[in-house]
Amino acid sequence: MSFVEYSELIQDEDVVIIFMGHDSMMPIKVQSGAQTQTRYGVIRHSSDLIGQRFGSKVTCSKGGWVYVLHPTPELWTINLPHRTQILYMTDIANITLMLELKPGSVVCESGTGSGSLSHSILRTIAPTGHLHTVEFHSQRAEKAMLEFKEHKVSHLVTVRNQDVCKDGFGITGVADAVFLDIPSPWEAISHAKKTLKYKGGRLCSFSPCIEQVQRTCEALLDHGFEEICTLEVLLRVHDVRTVTLALPDFGPEECYADSTQTASDLSQEDVNTSVICKTATPPREMAGHTGYLTFASKPRDQKCE
Numbered sequence: 001m002s003f004v005e006y007s008e009l010i011q012d013e014d015v016v017i018i019f020m021g022h023d024s025m026m027p028i029k030v031q032s033g034a035q036t037q038t039r040y041g042v043i044r045h046s047s048d049l050i051g052q053r054f055g056s057k058v059t060c061s062k063g064g065w066v067y068v069l070h071p072t073p074e075l076w077t078i079n080l081p082h083r084t085q086i087l088y089m090t091d092i093a094n095i096t097l098m099l100e101l102k103p104g105s106v107v108c109e110s111g112t113g114s115g116s117l118s119h120s121i122l123r124t125i126a127p128t129g130h131l132h133t134v135e136f137h138s139q140r141a142e143k144a145m146l147e148f149k150e151h152k153v154s155h156l157v158t159v160r161n162q163d164v165c166k167d168g169f170g171i172t173g174v175a176d177a178v179f180l181d182i183p184s185p186w187e188a189i190s191h192a193k194k195t196l197k198y199k200g201g202r203l204c205s206f207s208p209c210i211e212q213v214q215r216t217c218e219a220l221l222d223h224g225f226e227e228i229c230t231l232e233v234l235l236r237v238h239d240v241r242t243v244t245l246a247l248p249d250f251g252p253e254e255c256y257a258d259s260t261q262t263a264s265d266l267s268q269e270d271v272n273t274s275v276i277c278k279t280a281t282p283p284r285e286m287a288g289h290t291g292y293l294t295f296a297s298k299p300r301d302q303k304c305e
């Protein structure tokens with residue numbers, strides 16, 4: 001099992017996602033001889049998991065069942081142990097696209113936090129790219145390293161335990177893209193510029209407050225970045241309901257083909273059919289502000305040509 005490649009069968013030491021419902025999942029590490037308690041009973045790793053296909057339905061000791069899923073960055077993001085605030089799929093999808101990430105890209109990121117974004121970056125840049133991720137909190141840096149190892153992606157990532165605003169990313173002129181999720185991104189812009197390739201590259205900074213965005217944009221302009229743009233990405237979840245619609249009987253087609261009568265002209269007596277159907281209603285107000293994404297491009301460095 002690896003977070004960047006699909007495997008058919010569950011093996012000892014794999015991470016699997018126990019799916020009990022769309023809002024009830026848990027990641028576990030498979031260990032020969034171990035057991036996991038769920039509300040449907042016990043799962044015995046040796047007999048119930050090892051050797052089974054990812055995606056199988058597993059019956060627990062109380063007779064209830066769960067699905068055992070292959071881990072993906074999306075499932076990890078909604079199930080990972082939080083050490084910090086994390087980025088979610090709506091922002092991650094835009095970051096990956098707008099940073100123009102692809103297999104082989106070299107990316108610098110800070111801070112690593114809980115590694116939510118890192119896992120999606122790793123899947124996108126595999127098998128030949130590399131992620132350099134900087135985290136100044138030593139326990140978070142260590143935990144991230146451990147998880148990358150367990151998820152079989154450690155060959156694609158270097159974790160540095162340092163302050164990105166003081167010490168930068170630890171590499172110069174190699175990155176295709178830089179991502180910042182720190183409280184004072186404007187202090188890291190000069191380092192971001194240094195770490196991006198001389199031929200240029202893309203940058204993104206995530207900040208919850210517009211005042212942080214303003215300072216970051218000023219720093220980006222001061223350092224010669226171009227195409228600066230900030231966006232907020234909100235997910236609009238429609239509420240799906242079953243409703244009964246009363247339909248008027250319009251009679252045979254030829255009776256109303258030339259008519260100017262509309263549905264609102266009809267009286268209650270005209271209504272003699274009802275249908276049950278699904279409707280989807282968008283929310284009236286958009287909740288769920290996470291932050292602003294500021295993107296910019298570093299132009300080709302003329303001095304290095």
Ligand SMILES: C[S@@+](CC[C@H](N)C(=O)[O-])C[C@H]1O[C@@H](n2cnc3c(N)ncnc32)[C@H](O)[C@@H]1O
Pocket residue numbers: 084085086087110111112113114115116117118134135136137140162163164165166181182183
């Ligand atoms: C909000 S979290 C990042 C979450 C991450 N993007 C994710 O999706 O899981 C911010 C992280 O940046 C780290 N951090 C803050 N300032 C930093 C700095 N100057 N250098 C390195 N890391 C920093 C914090 O310790 C924290 O772990």
